[in-house]
Amino acid sequence: MIDKAIIDQWSSYKSKTKTPFYYYDVDLLKQTVATAKNEADKRGYILHYALKANANPNLLKIIFGAGFGADCVSGNEIFRSLQNGAKQETIAFAGVGKSDLDIQIGLYNNIFVFNCESIPEIENINYLARLKGLKIYNIGLRINPDVDAKTHEYISTGKKENKFGISAWDFDKVIEKLETMKYLRLTSLHFHIGSQITDMNVFVELCQRVNSFNQWFKDRGFELEHINVGGGLGVDYQTPDKNLIPDFATYFSVFEQNLKLFPGQKLHFEPGRSIVAQCGSLITRVLYIKEGKTKNFVIVDAGMTDLIRPALYHAHHHIENLSSDAPEKVYDVVGPICESSDCFAKDVLLPETKRGNFIALRSAGAYGEVMASQYNLRELPHAVFSDKLGSVK
Ligand SMILES: *Cc1c(COP(=O)(O)O)cnc(C)c1O
Numbered sequence: 582m583i584d585k586a587i588i589d590q591w592s593s594y595k596s597k598t599k600t601p602f603y604y605y606d607v608d609l610l611k612q613t614v615a616t617a618k619n620e621a622d623k624r625g626y627i628l629h630y631a632l633k634a635n636a637n638p639n640l641l642k643i644i645f646g647a648g649f650g651a652d653c654v655s656g657n658e659i660f661r662s663l664q665n666g667a668k669q670e671t672i673a674f675a676g677v678g679k680s681d682l683d684i685q686i687g688l689y690n691n692i693f694v695f696n697c698e699s700i701p702e703i704e705n706i707n708y709l710a711r712l713k714g715l716k717i718y719n720i721g722l723r724i725n726p727d728v729d730a731k732t733h734e735y736i737s738t739g740k741k742e743n744k745f746g747i748s749a750w751d752f753d754k755v756i757e758k759l760e761t762m763k764y765l766r767l768t769s770l771h772f773h774i775g776s777q778i779t780d781m782n783v784f785v786e787l788c789q790r791v792n793s794f795n796q797w798f799k800d801r802g803f804e805l806e807h808i809n810v811g812g813g814l815g816v817d818y819q820t821p822d823k824n825l826i827p828d829f830a831t832y833f834s835v836f837e838q839n840l841k842l843f844p845g846q847k848l849h850f851e852p853g854r855s856i857v858a859q860c861g862s863l864i865t866r867v868l869y870i871k872e873g874k875t876k877n878f879v880i881v882d883a884g885m886t887d888l889i890r891p892a893l894y895h896a897h898h899h900i901e902n903l904s905s906d907a908p909e910k911v912y913d914v915v916g917p918i919c920e921s922s923d924c925f926a927k928d929v930l931l932p933e934t935k936r937g938n939f940i941a942l943r944s945a946g947a948y949g950e951v952m953a954s955q956y957n958l959r960e961l962p963h964a965v966f967s968d969k970l971g972s973v974k
Contacts (some may be wrong), residue, residue, distance in 0.1 A: 739774025773811025861946025882917025
């Protein structure tokens with residue numbers, strides 16, 4: 582639940598506060614971060630927060646302050662993580678198309694590992710490392726394990742038909758190539774099979790595949806220090822208040838029970854969504870109620886430019902009217918953008934809604950603010966933090 586006291590505070594800022602904005606519950610983020618870190622520490626696991634879920638500096642300071650490493654997918658994410666408290670030696674760098682500049686940013690910042698997704702990429706990193714000279718850099722192989730993440734096709738990344746990772750049939754070629762890569766050392770295997778995964782059996786299957794790949798490399802004389810199983814843990818979008826903090830204990834115990842590490846190997850995770858999704862809500866105001874013949878529309882001042890997940894993935898966000906407790910009616914909640922996909926929900930029950938009401942789209946902390954665009958030349962949404970309400974402009 583969003584605290585009523587906070588709603589009152591918003592209301593008092595109403596004249597000053599421009600909607601839409603992201604509201605972040607900082608206490609919830611801190612609790613989530615502490616739970617994940619504690620459950621990982623107990624098992625000796627290492628966490629790298631995936632910045633692409635949300636790169637807001639105020640949130641990053643909390644996450645890195647708690648001792649998370651970083652998982653980056655661009656040079657700018659490397660800079661952003663360093664500016665907000667991540668340590669160089671904890672930065673993993675993923676991505677199927679790393680540019681030369683991105684790679685150089687990684688090299689010059691002595692990051693922990695480049696997770697490589699193709700032979701030409703490995704050759705290019707070796708070439709750029711040679712230009713820089715003096716040092717040998719750690720790489721990991723991002724492997725495509727051909728596991729079905731049973732999630733939306735756009736956020737499924739570990740099937741053989743996806744663009745991500747190196748497939749098993751290329752391993753012989755890869756290790757042959759590595760022999761000639763004088764500036765690189767293979768230290769890890771990396772996996773990331775998709776996002777919003779709620780079926781723990783998917784992770785059991787991942788563990789089984791990881792075990793066999795780990796053995797394959799050992800049999801060929803590689804002593805790999807690190808296994809990195811990526812992110813992907815899902816959150817409860819339907820009933821967020823029942824599961825504000827994802828069940829990290831169960832998630833990690835799946836790996837504890839099913840993954841066979843060789844002595845000295847360390848296990849790494851890259852959670853993104855599971856850390857930040859539930860602490861964020863997109864707050865928007867109702868512009869108009871449009872009563873149709875068959876449908877009633879709530880037209881709000883936020884759109885797909887502020888939160889694209891419903892338009893992009895048909896994602897569900899729980900919607901609350903924060904200003905009304907009148908009897909419920911059925912509405913479609915839509916944004917102002919000139920696209921029919923600019924619709925947050927169809928046929929939802931909300932208390933009777935009026936112009937000026939505040940609406941919350943819950944569980945919007947991950948892949949929300951960070952994906953905002955200026956399409957239609959709109960303003961980017963701003964962010965409000967529960968611990969800094971007094972400073973809302
Ligand atoms: C996106 C991504 C993650 C984070 O995924 P979540 O589902 O948000 O936890 C982790 N690792 C890699 C390589 C990614 O691309």
